[in-house]
Amino acid sequence: MDRIKRLSYEVLAGHKSKFGEDFADNKKVLNQIAIVRSKGLKNEIAGYITNFLKKEMREEKAKQARIESSRTEEIQAEEIDVEITEPEASGEIIEIGVDTTVEETTETTEEKTE
Known part of the structure; x- marks a missing residue:
């Protein structure tokens, strides 16, 4: 450490x-x-x-700005946060992906009778 820094730190201490x-x-x-x-x-x-x-003050202001922005982001995240809930059971059974066309069932029964 050079003389200027050493003397400055001694005075600042x-x-x-x-x-x-x-x-x-x-x-x-x-x-x-x-x-x-x-x-x-x-x-x-x-x-x-x-x-x-001056450098210490700039760093302190930057630190405060980061803290403030993270607080703002947390508040925004809380506002956007959506609860995912299970739908109420209404007793209806819904089948998905079942192919129930009338034409296919009549063709297969005609072929079986012949």
């Missing part, structure tokens, strides 16, 4: 709530809580902290 998504504000907060003599190093640390916090 104790003072994360003081930092935000604005570089200028983060630079001012860094001046208040740490002594960084080099202007360039201070800018790099403040920039890294800013980018890190």
